[in-house]
Amino acid sequence: MKIKFATIVLAILLLTGCSSNINYNDNNNVEFTRLYQNNNTTYDGSTDELKILSANTTVRYEEYASISIIGKPGETYSITSKYKWGGEDVTVFEKRTANRDGVATWVWKVRSNTTPGTYPIVITGGEQRIETSYTVQP
Secondary structure (H helix, E strand, O other), rough: OOHHHHHHHHHHHHOOOOOOOEEEOOOOEEEEEEEOOOOOOOOOOOOOOOOEEEEEOOOOOOOOOEEEEEEOOOEEEEEEEEEEEOEEEEEEOOOOOOOOOOOEEEEEEOOOOOEEEEEEEEEEEEEEEEEEEEEEOO
């Protein structure tokens, strides 16, 4: 499992600068799509502003969701989300330290007892904040 996670993270880091899509075609069928805060601008490598670099945020049961951000190298970023699991409300909070390129990535598996719906994601760090969401489909 650690090797698979490391492979996914390495693929994100290596390929996000080379391609607009990353296809990971294992049994998990993970596809990463590059996203931007403002569709009228392109990413220019600046790390002054926290941005979503790539995300796989529409997933079905037993698939992997992910989100990568780019910000300040060495900065600690936190992701918070709330969702329904087994009929109960769950809050998730996890930290990541951005690598030397300013990239931090979170990957999680959506289990079959997650209630379908759209759930908020908030990423904070370096006195900045991004809000987005992910959608679970049955």
